[in-house]
Amino acid sequence: MTSETHERATEPGRGTRMSGDERREQILGAARRVFAEGGFAATTDEVARAADVSQPYVVRLFGSKRDLFLEAYQQAADRVVGVLTVAAREDDPKEAMGRAYLELIEDRDLLRLLMHGFIASADEQVGRAARHCLGEAYRLYVDATGATPDEARQFVAFGMLLNVLVATDAEAHPGEDPGMDGLLECVALTAHRAAGGA
Incomplete structure (x- = not known):
């Protein structure tokens, strides 16, 4: 099982699996909300919590907070x-x-x-x-x-x-x-x- 598949399969509170593109858009949607609230000072951990995924998964997909x-x-x-x-x-x-x-x-x-x-x-x-x-x-x-x-x-x-x-x-x-x-x-x-x- 790849790490991305594992992330999709182990998400809390999710009844259906999402494709990588769908997950990426979900995280970007959370990032828009979190950065709108906290600006660049907001953290990838806050984005991960808002997207209901792990912080390492956010970093794997996007690299740095910047x-x-x-x-x-x-x-x-x-x-x-x-x-x-x-x-x-x-x-x-x-x-x-x-x-x-x-x-x-x-x-x-x-x-x-x-x-x-x-x-x-x-x-x-x-x-x-x-x-x-x-x-x-x-x-x-x-x-x-x-x-x-x-x-x-x-x-x-x-x-x-x-x-x-x-x-x-x-x-x-x-x-x-x-x-x-x-x-x-x-x-x-x-x-x-x-x-x-x-």
């Missing part, structure tokens, strides 16, 4: 670029890209993981992935909408503001800070307009 973080981060960045790319092909790309980003931020873990990647961008590969994600959002918006550079900058900047508000769980704390309440009201109106509202 490699696991990079793969989880790259998946998140690719998802953002992929969703915006599809939206950019719609009849009204400006409206579609705004709506697509608002739908992306519904996945709080995705956005928090992206934020942690910006923080960890001293790592060259993570930094390259982070820069590409931001650059592609800008380029896609310019190419698809014919926007001016300043309009595209505003689109990316507004997206980053939304990321920060999601990461800080700002909407869950109304009344805590008058300035934040005002900012959230302004953002809600702007987001409504970006999504094609009246």
Whole structure:
């Protein structure tokens, strides 16, 4: 019995066996949640517990924690670029890209993981992935909408503001800070307009 087969056969609480690809995706899903919560400081042991596998198995599949973080981060960045790319092909790309980003931020873990990647961008590969994600959002918006550079900058900047508000769980704390309440009201109106509202 190979070590991978043994891992699949001895997992606690699992009624069915998973293929290697399915197990890899399960671990990456756990890694996205764990790194979204704890950033690069999270451990492979925490990821293993979240995925209900052993820590040595995580290391066997992904190598180092850095490699696991990079793969989880790259998946998140690719998802953002992929969703915006599809939206950019719609009849009204400006409206579609705004709506697509608002739908992306519904996945709080995705956005928090992206934020942690910006923080960890001293790592060259993570930094390259982070820069590409931001650059592609800008380029896609310019190419698809014919926007001016300043309009595209505003689109990316507004997206980053939304990321920060999601990461800080700002909407869950109304009344805590008058300035934040005002900012959230302004953002809600702007987001409504970006999504094609009246």
